Amino acid sequence: MEAVRFENTKFSYRDDGKDPAVNGVSLAIEEGEFVAVLGRNGSGKSTLAKLVNALLVPSSGKVFVCGMDTSDEKLAFEIRKSAGMVFQNPDNQTVASIVEDDVAFGPENIGLPREEIGRRIEFALDAVGMQAFRHSAPARLSGGQKQRIAIAGVLAILPKIMILDESTAMLDPKGRREVMEVIKKLNRERGMTVILITHFMDEALQADRAIVMHRGEAVMDGAPEEIFARSDELEMYNLTLPRAAYVCKKLQDAGMPVKNAFTAEELAEAICASLQRG
Amino acid sequence: MLNDVTFGQYYPAKSFVHSMDPRAKIVFVIAYIVAVFLAGNFFGLAAVTLFLVIIVAASRVPFGRVLRSVKMILFLIIFTAILNLFFYSSDVDHLIWQWGIIAISWEAIINMVFLAMRLFLLVMGTSVLTLTTTPVALTDGIESLLKPLKYIKFPVHELALIMSIALRFIPTLTDETNRIISAQKARGADFETGGLIRRAKAMIPVLVPLLVSAFRRAEDLGDAMDARCYSGAKGRTKYKKLTFTWRDLVGLLLFAALIAGVVLLNMYFGGKFAVFDWIAGNFFVG
Amino acid sequence: MRIVAKGLTYTYNPKSPFASQALKGVDLTIEEGEFFGIIGHTGSGKSTFVQHLNALIKCTGGYLKVGYYDLADKKCDFLELRSKVGMVFQYPEYQLFAETVAKDVEFGLKNFRKDMDEKQRAQAVREALETVGLDYARIKDESPFELSGGQKRRVAIAGVIVTKPEVLILDEPAAGLDPLGKKELMELLHSIHGGWCKTIVIVSHDMDEIAENCTHAAVFSEGKVVLTGTPPEIFAQSETLFSLGLDVPTTARCALLLRERGIEIDTDFTCDDFAEKVLAQWRAAGMPGKTGAGQVAERTTSGTESDINREQAGGDGDAE
Known part of the structure; x- marks a missing residue:
């Protein structure tokens, strides 16, 4: 089944629709796929990510998430339940001062009963390998650990799709490795659809598919090995091997x-x- | 120095006091404050002190740790005490020394000691609350206690969420402030010399980036909360539920006893200057 | 300015339950003119160490001299020292504050160079902005908050180098940039190095970055310097690095794997050098399986690397 479909999607941050950040993207992502989205800063890749969970709504064209149209406001809640998102700055995503309270935030929002929230916390912290920190303060964790908590916070809603918007950009190599391990495990063992926005080429290599964004357009799309073999094209889009x-x-x-x-x-x-x- | 605000002064331990319901503890602290103010003489204060010692012992927080919270406002206590010592001007029977409007009398001394003890007991008692309760639990407790206000459309949930987010961001913003201060110091900024206005002006290169960053963080956090399906208090459940236990009942009885005791001591011994009669009666008889 | 640290110690929150010793006797010398890399995990003491170098953290134990400034001496002129030792923090764009780019860059000058008049300052700001690759005329009156991320970082760096510090310290200067942005930033640092700022010290997690850019480096672990030397000297100690949970550059990893298979490659661990050394071995082995026919075989033995490339590009249509 299709997890995400872009249909000639355009998006501009300006009211007059000029300088579109995403300029006519059409593509489909299958359920269970691990897709890396590459591109320079300002190529539109983060905007693309925000279009998936209805944080942004296309100026023209459509985005469908698990068959739901993101421009339908009434569906925003359901769409966000299906497509979770982890952001770049590990310090700006936690709402609570204790790990378990933070992970509970999503399940609380969708109105789950207490016992179920407890189970979800257990499951989510287990999936990211952070059970030992359940009662810790996020402020005292390392960057990689904070991002794992952020992933757990999203996981606790049990989404089908996980979008990571440059979630490894601010981490040290150890933190990046930890997060990548968690993502790969989720994709392999739980069939989670993963959309990884990154500018680390070695991370893209671990995906099934890579999409290169350039000036708001998806200019390359294929297996990472295939894309990196087209080095001249990559150079044109200012990406390095x-x-x-x-x-x-x-x-x-x-x-x-x-x-x-x-x-x-x-x-x-x-x-x-x-x-x-x- | 400010890095530990997340836990406030919280002192982690497993004790009777720690595991009481935060709502109960808040109510008890209010009761305690009432008792301190009710106590009209030294016997009442002695009773409160004894009570406090028992509570501190039951909380398993080292006594020194509780005393440390007084250290921060020691200046305030001394300051009020001195003012009271020199400017006490009610009926004075036992004058010691006078110079213009400044006078020292036995009444003033007793009044000073009384006030200082009162302040001291107040701070000690309230710090037992913050030492045994995490800020998160406190926020939950306050939210729960304020719940009746919901009926008059008071945004209790939003207020509690704001408090909890504020608590959560204090360490982050403290780190950030330190970093910006260092960065501007490296560019020659001087925060230590000059008069008040100069120093205030010197803070601009710190405050502006801090404000910009706070807005950026707020925006990020808003997105992150939206992405995690936040849509206000409606339809929202709570994971942590507060429940009263037998401990809270025990606490209730204890505090009732304390207030009753203080009132009885007031009736039996009279006001704070009753101490004169008491001393006279016990030591100067015959 | 030469930097010499001997037995440098530092403890955060001393005499409190939160006391933690960040530096446990650091011995390190950074010679003038080096492009020095500092490697280590978060919490290894590297940030504490570099903040000592311009007295943002006061030296409380051991010996530390930067040029002729004795940092252990309380009478040391720290303001003058800070004008000579520039410090660019991680994500320096978050320290921008003024309403225009020019005013922000000028901040350091106003603090350090009270002798300069407005004209001289404007000239210095112009030079600094042009050095970091920005168009002075176009950018000087812009608000620093309206710029792109990459530009903001350049403005922030200009704000530090504007006083022409002899030593420039940068904590993770390329963090958060995309690969091309990283490359451009490193090129910028090389263009400053030697002239504008004699010595450059970078703190980095990226071993490839260290291998490709630094003349010397030191590895910090648990408050001490465990390795120091040129990148080849350091990356030859791969076992020590692995035991500390640190990586080696891609090329070093590859060279290690080749060694296991009996192929020794003596490289300085930059990508270009590594490729060249592999090609040298391949040529020495008689170029087995040479693609694109043998017509260039004769020339490759005497020709340079670029000759081969050119030949290859000409002879092989789809190679370029």
């Missing part, structure tokens, strides 16, 4: 017969295979 892919391309350009590689591991493999040929 992951370092391993860059080295690999240099080798290939010099005539060395190495297979396409995107990670250090793949690169070592490729170089080894090539050197030991002789």
